[in-house]
Amino acid sequence: MTDASIISKAQSWLNSNIDQDTKSKIQQLLDASDSSELVDSFYKDLEFGTGGLRGVMGIGSNRMNVYTVGMATQGLANYLLACFPGEEIKVAITHDSRINNTLFAETTANVLTANGIKVKYFEEMRPTPMLSYAIRHYGCKSGVMITASHNPKEYNGYKAYWEDGGQIVAPHDKNIIMEVQKIKSIDDVKWDKNDALIEYIGQEMDLTYLNEIKKFSLSPKAILNQRDMCIVFSPIHGASGKMVPAALKTFGFENIHVVKEQEQPDGTFPTVVYPNPEEAEALSLSLKLAKEVNAELVLACDPDGDRYAAAIPNEKGEYELLNGNQTGSILTYYLLNQWREHGLFTGEQFMVNTIVTTELIEEICRGFNIPCYRVLTGFKNIAAIIRELEGKKQFIGGGEESYGYLVGDAVRDKDGVSACAMLAEVVAYYKEKGMTLFDVLADIYQEYGFYKESLISVTKKGKDGAEQIQQLMHGFRTNRPEAINGIKVVKVVDVKESKLYNIAEGTEEDLVMDKSNVIQFYLEDGSKISARPSGTEPKIKYYISVNEHLPNRDAYRKVEASLAEKIEGLKKFFG
Numbered sequence: 001m002t003d004a005s006i007i008s009k010a011q012s013w014l015n016s017n018i019d020q021d022t023k024s025k026i027q028q029l030l031d032a033s034d035s036s037e038l039v040d041s042f043y044k045d046l047e048f049g050t051g052g053l054r055g056v057m058g059i060g061s062n063r064m065n066v067y068t069v070g071m072a073t074q075g076l077a078n079y080l081l082a083c084f085p086g087e088e089i090k091v092a093i094t095h096d097s098r099i100n101n102t103l104f105a106e107t108t109a110n111v112l113t114a115n116g117i118k119v120k121y122f123e124e125m126r127p128t129p130m131l132s133y134a135i136r137h138y139g140c141k142s143g144v145m146i147t148a149s150h151n152p153k154e155y156n157g158y159k160a161y162w163e164d165g166g167q168i169v170a171p172h173d174k175n176i177i178m179e180v181q182k183i184k185s186i187d188d189v190k191w192d193k194n195d196a197l198i199e200y201i202g203q204e205m206d207l208t209y210l211n212e213i214k215k216f217s218l219s220p221k222a223i224l225n226q227r228d229m230c231i232v233f234s235p236i237h238g239a240s241g242k243m244v245p246a247a248l249k250t251f252g253f254e255n256i257h258v259v260k261e262q263e264q265p266d267g268t269f270p271t272v273v274y275p276n277p278e279e280a281e282a283l284s285l286s287l288k289l290a291k292e293v294n295a296e297l298v299l300a301c302d303p304d305g306d307r308y309a310a311a312i313p314n315e316k317g318e319y320e321l322l323n324g325n326q327t328g329s330i331l332t333y334y335l336l337n338q339w340r341e342h343g344l345f346t347g348e349q350f351m352v353n354t355i356v357t358t359e360l361i362e363e364i365c366r367g368f369n370i371p372c373y374r375v376l377t378g379f380k381n382i383a384a385i386i387r388e389l390e391g392k393k394q395f396i397g398g399g400e401e402s403y404g405y406l407v408g409d410a411v412r413d414k415d416g417v418s419a420c421a422m423l424a425e426v427v428a429y430y431k432e433k434g435m436t437l438f439d440v441l442a443d444i445y446q447e448y449g450f451y452k453e454s455l456i457s458v459t460k461k462g463k464d465g466a467e468q469i470q471q472l473m474h475g476f477r478t479n480r481p482e483a484i485n486g487i488k489v490v491k492v493v494d495v496k497e498s499k500l501y502n503i504a505e506g507t508e509e510d511l512v513m514d515k516s517n518v519i520q521f522y523l524e525d526g527s528k529i530s531a532r533p534s535g536t537e538p539k540i541k542y543y544i545s546v547n548e549h550l551p552n553r554d555a556y557r558k559v560e561a562s563l564a565e566k567i568e569g570l571k572k573f574f575g
Contacts, residue, residue: 350395
């Protein structure tokens with residue numbers, strides 16, 4: 001029997017000022033013999049989390065639709081008006097290629113203008129990093145990106161940004177959430193748009209943004225010599241199809257091949273199972289084209305263009321996909337080498353890494369005597385450090401394991417567009433020296449240690465799934481494993497409780513750190529496993545990291561195979 005509160009919530013929607021088609025569909029759910037869809041649609045409000053909204057599209061309070069988007073936007077508008085009384089408030093808006101993205105972006109603009117807030121609206125879809133850049137460029141107080149990143153086609157989302165161009169962080173995140181929660185009814189939303197308050201951003205912004213990221217190029221001579229280097233790129237039906245090739249050309253590359261089957265924006269993502277460049281399957285068409293044109297670098301972005309992926313030929317001539325930890329380490333190593341070579345270090349530079357990203361990046365920074373700040377998962381936390389140190393220290397670069405990287409501080413979110421251009425520059429630079437990126441990795445591993453990482457994502461759908469994930473995390477805290485795959489656990493860091501438990505010594509200590517629902521297990525052999533529920537998807541993620549000394553460059557593949565075997569053993573423990 002369906003819970004009375006769920007029926008009550010569905011009835012309240014039915015009786016509110018919504019369109020007739022939605023009313024008919026809600027009534028069908030109430031009349032249906034199978035109540036599972038009714039429960040999933042109305043058992044809770046789609047949570048406006050610290051990054052905004054994300055969920056399956058459909059009718060109901062727990063779905064992405066014009067009404068949940070409108071209610072979230074009304075909460076955001078109320079908070080902006082309270083924060084900036086008497087000031088001109090502008091909000092930048094764009095979207096990627098997902099189904100209903102124009103509808104949701106226009107709904108956002110309509111509600112904001114109905115509240116007297118000006119909107120800077122991109123005439124065409126553009127990648128997330130361009131929204132971040134535009135916020136600061138136009139002096140906006142906030143920004144909204146309609147996207148569900150790399151989620152399946154059934155999803156959409158709403159990412160909210162603050163005036164620094166970064167995703168919203170404390171105290172604004174919780175304050176906005178409280179304002180959104182105050183919107184109890186669809187009828188609390190101001191829907192009467194004011195078109196006079198909308199200004200459109202045209203293609204002039206493209207050139208401004210491209211000229212800005214071009215400033216981060218450090219090896220123009222190498223690019224000039226390697227301008228014919230063959231590069232394959234795929235936007236995977238997303239919003240980066242125009243901007244990544246344009247960025248590569250702005251840097252100086254001329255031989256660019258875009259995957260035709262995936263070039264046009266399409267929210268059904270017809271050629272992939274998931275529009276996620278982390279998945280090898282999503283790059284199958286790119287690799288096919290790469291073989292045909294003998295490409296030296298394969299690049300791809302997710303639908304909103306903030307994540308990037310790369311593949312290069314290995315020593316056997318086979319294309320091998322690099323993971324986010326590897327590309328992040330390569331970019332870090334390259335940037336620091338070039339800054340040192342150009343005499344740019346002043347002692348005021350820094351880099352940033354997240355707690356689940358490879359510790360190799362920190363080791364590289366330590367080798368260059370450059371501070372590397374460790375922050376909680378999520379690029380918003382990297383942006384927060386940049387903002388905190390703005391005017392005091394200079395940000396070089398930083399990233400996270402999930403294929404996100406940022407060079408320089410013009411953008412305040414991960415930037416797949418500039419990362420693609422910079423990685424192409426790295427390939428060109430080392431090609432001049434007769435080296436591949438695998439040669440570079442071998443050098444890095446030999447000097448700083450061979451780190452290898454893997455990720456397990458376990459999806460738990462619906463209300464029951466969300467409860468199972470919470471039970472898993474509770475179990476890790478109340479019944480900590482003494483060993484994982486036969487390897488003794490020597491230390492546990494509970495980020496939620498800000499506690500470090502030294503199992504070997506039987507001690508515990510308080511940590512000075514931000515809180516997050518993450519728990520980390522450190523093993524006797526140096527391995528580390530981090531567990532955390534996803535903040536945007538119904539899943540729990542396990543980040544596994546192992547490491548070993550690389551005795552010489554020729555031992556690269558042998559040590560890699562050994563570490564891969566160790567990872568597989570650790571994976572079995574978590575199913």
